[in-house]
Structure formats: structure tokens, C-alpha cells
Amino acid sequence: MAKKGAVYVLDEPTTGLHLADVDTLLGLLDRLVDAGNTVIVIEHHQAVMAHADWVIDLGPGAGHDGGRVVFEGPPAELIEADTLTGRHLRDYVGADR
Known part of the structure; x- marks a missing residue:
């Protein structure tokens, strides 16, 4: 999953996750973006929305x-x-x- 320049589309990736795991997911998404990838997330979770670019x-x-x-x-x-x-x-x- 860490190819540079890839596009990732995630649909409701926080479904069923504990709040601590949402933070872990956000860190992973940050690393993907920092590595030059595009991440598109379809999500209702406010933590993800607040964290988005x-x-x-x-x-x-x-x-x-x-x-x-x-x-x-x-x-x-x-x-x-x-x-x-x-x-x-x-x-x-x-x-x-």
C-alpha cells in the first residue's frame, strides 16, 4: 500500500473501530499522503472530517x-x-x- 503516487479510496474505514484505532488509522493515512499518495475517504466520522485537508x-x-x-x-x-x-x-x- 505504500507505492508513491497511488490513489486510495476508502469507504467508511472507521466502521467498527475503537476510538484509539481511529487515531491509528489517521496516522496511517497521514503517512500515505506524506509519501506522495492521494487518499480519498468517504466517511461520517467527525474525527476523520476534522483531520482532512x-x-x-x-x-x-x-x-x-x-x-x-x-x-x-x-x-x-x-x-x-x-x-x-x-x-x-x-x-x-x-x-x-
Whole structure:
């Protein structure tokens, strides 16, 4: 998995992980990116979103109410966005608006 220039797509990699294991996963993802790889993660876990370089938020809701890009940018800007994900991430990181 550590080939330089590879693209990795992970779908909900935190499912079933203990919180300590999420930190381990984030460290692994950082090492892959630092080695020149691209990592795309489809995830609902706020720790992963807060740790990301770039977030694409689809919505505005789930199922037939979703599917449109409602935000894209760094997590620091997402917590300021008026989206469901932005509100949850803001609560997670304890940021005041």
C-alpha cells in the first residue's frame, strides 16, 4: 500500500473501530499522503472530517434529499458553513460561530 503516487479510496474505514484505532488509522493515512499518495475517504466520522485537508459535503439531506454538493473546502471553513455536516462538525470540535 505504500507505492508513491497511488490513489486510495476508502469507504467508511472507521466502521467498527475503537476510538484509539481511529487515531491509528489517521496516522496511517497521514503517512500515505506524506509519501506522495492521494487518499480519498468517504466517511461520517467527525474525527476523520476534522483531520482532512479537504471535505466535500453532499446533501442537503440523506437518500432522495441528497446528492448535491453543498460545501467543498477545508474543515475550518466547513464549521462555518450552514450545512448539517458543518453544524455537527462545529459541535464536535467545540467551535463557536
